[in-house]
Amino acid sequence: MALANQTHFWPPMFLLQGIPGLEAYHMWLSVPVCTIYVVIIVGNCTILLVVSTEPALHQPMCYFLCMLAGIDLATSSSALPKVLCIFWFQGGEIQASACLTQMFFIHALCMMESAVLLAMALDRYVAICFPFRYSSVFRSSLVAKMGVAGVVRGTLLMAPCPLLIRRLSYCRTNVIHHTYCEHMAVVKLACGDTSISRAYGLSVALVVIGGDLLCIGLSYFFILRAVLRLSSHEARLKAFGTCGSHICVILISYSPALFSFFTHRFGHHVAPHIHILLANLYLLFPPMLNPIVYGVRTKEIREQVARVLLPSRVTVKSRPR
Template identity: 85%
Template sequence: MAPANLTHSLPSTFLLQGIPGLEAHHVWLSVPVCTIYVVIIAGNCTILWVVATEPALHRPMCYLLCMLAAIDLAASTTTLPKMLCIFWFQGGEIQAGACLAQMFFIHALCMMESAVLLAMALDRYVAICFPLRYNSLFTGSLVAKMGVAGVVRGTLLMAPCPFLIQRLSYCRANIIHHTYCEHMAVVKLACGDTSINRTYGLAVALLVIGGDLLGIGLSYSFIVRAVLRLSSHEARLKAFGTCGSHISVILISYSPALFSFFTHRFGHSVAPHVHILLANLYLLFPPMLNPIVYGVRTKEIRQRVLRVFLPGRGDAKPRRG
């Protein structure tokens, strides 16, 4: 038996395999991944720059958008450079400490992003249901407190996972069948009883995703009820229009996350490469599409970008009527 199969402690290194079954296509897969990473950096940095330099955007919803952009940049930078090393140079080896750190930041940042999406839903709820009190209720100070709460929640909930993994015994090969150090992918390498790790991971996922989706759903149920009470059809369309960007981002963020979550735990007949591709979609698509959605649908952001890249276009006044 190989020495790697005799160890009963955390291996000093892990080997990230990439996408099982598609190793021959890694070079081709690197092209869209690299392109998406460039778009992620450009799009989210543009959002941060525009909000910072445009006084009209110094308001709570845009501060939340900046938080979302910063989280997307951090999450993608935690995973994509290493993923590209695997695709280009077969550089899948990663130190155990670096693997646990990557796992911590990936999942903690995902929890933080979910908290920001919930805060955005509350922002829309207050703006539509209590428009006259919005400026006094939803302040920059409140947004800062929500951001800190999201960071603390993600950090505290994810902090036990690396320690729970270190207590496990490892008697199998140290090859992780994934493109990054995902929690369950690392747990599956252990031998013996992993029920505590599995139960804790499932409980945290259900608490965060289920709780935040419940909060978002309740917010929009009150929003829909308030909007339907408006007498003007034009006013109803305008009210729903202010929620369009956020609803799009929710669908973009939660859909691949839920597919990946349920497929990973219950879709045992699904091919391994499908598991990994779904998990990668969750880390690739939301950070790429979020700034595009808000850039297109937010007038001030759109006009600011146009003024920079297409002088004269961003200064055009909207038509009346």
């Protein structure tokens, strides 16, 4: 699949190598990947089903949770089926247009998820710092507008990336040392000047990750200040418990993304298989853990899941003595 050394052209297809250096373990790695993918589908579909069927959960935070579940399903489904195909059948061939499409959806959806996490942080900020104004501020119309804004932002910011890559030429190889078409992994294969694509990718990452993390950090700074001013110990514990699940999700979501971002640009001594494994964790762990974390931490969701899965036991427990 290597390209001629002296020929500059746009390749008809790319070859996804998988995890360099760990090809012999691909079959073993497919077991946890497939298991996690099943958990992702079951967990996020459960969240969507529970929230849609329980009127008591028709509130802003649960709407944001549904957005998160939908994005997680789409993100994981954009990459994991191909990853499993590579692990099981060595089927790394992917059409160039399909590669750019996969790259667009993975990165655009990640930007949308970041926007939802920011909206959830703002939701907690208003709920804790201005509790009496919460119901008048966070209405369904505002939640819908914030969701649409996240979709538009992710789409517009990511749209130039495939167009810039399409203008590049490839002369050395079309083998992508990755399990999916990650932006910088594709750019690094190109010959000639790739500074525009690199600069644009860096700018978008700084705007999205840096800007959203800054706003989320400020939100939780004001939340922490407001919580520490509460006189009641129980009220403080309740406020911390309300925000605890969201903080866990933020740490789970941004840590692998930041590692992958800095490794591509500054981590030249990081082993490729370590980088790619952590890049895959970004597509595996947040979509798997988000419904688990919120399902455990949200009492209404936990009770509704128990009512669906164990109806007889819930009925017995709720029967008056």
